[in-house]
Amino acid sequence: MPxxxxxxxxxxxAALILVVLLAGCLVWAGTTPDPLESQYPDETEVTPAPEAYVGEQVVLGxxxxxxxxVVIATRASGYGRFTLVDxxxxxxxADGPLAVDDRVTAFGTLEDESTLVVERxxxxxxSETAYMYVISAIGGLWVAGRFIRGWRFDWSTLAFVPREQEPVETHSSNATDDSGGEQRA
Incomplete structure (x- = not known):
């Protein structure tokens, strides 16, 4: 017995190995290109110098x-306006046409400095983004609360252990009723 x-x-x-692996993954992920990054220029690149991207495919949000x-502004200040053709x-x-204040992402070819011929x-x-954050926060708090209520850290063993619970009263299958007779389960 150990x-x-x-x-x-x-x-x-084991904890040290996991911490080193985590740090290694962070460094490795920071040095490799983002696999989710678009290969097309987006509004952060196109808005300051749209003339450089005329004739190219771009993604504008x-x-x-x-x-x-349909005209979009790529900046909250209203700067970076582009007309979206089609x-x-x-x-x-979406079911209907676009409306003012809709958040849009459009992919297409930049025809001139302010016109995007849309492919998609x-x-x-x-409200979808706000809903996602609120539900995620509630779920995270619920899980954290369940963990805190059910577990504690034991410093002598350096481990999380279940909290002691009060014993639950059990009823036997041959309990007596108020009249003194036995009840059958």
Whole structure:
């Protein structure tokens, strides 16, 4: 049977190995290209110098500021306005046409410095993002609360152990009723 000291050293060694692996993954992930990164220039690159991207395929995201024709602003200040040609016809995840203040991402070819010929348009309600964050926060707090209520850290073994619970009263199957007779389960 391993001694408590050997068991404690094994846990410390395992924790150190996991911390080193985590740090290594962070460094490795920081040095490799982002696999989710688009190969096309986006609004952060196009807005300051759109003339450099004329004739190229780009991805522009922003808020709709006008609907006839559809015009988006890539900056919250209203700066970086682009007209989206055929945006409503190429809309993928909405039932109706675009409306002012809709959050839009459009992919297409930049025809001139302020016109994007759209191949694909997607939209997302701002309430969807807020809903995602609120539900995630509630779920995270619920899990943390369940963990804190059910577990504690034992410093002598350097481990999380279940909290002691009050014994639950059990009823036997041959309990007596108020009249003194036996009840059958």
């Amino acid at each position: 001694s408590l000291l050997t068991d404690q050293r094994s846990r410390i060694l 922003g808020f709709v500021v006008d609907t006839d024709p 945006a409503d016809d190429r809309l993928q995840n 348009t997607t939209t997302r309600e701002t």
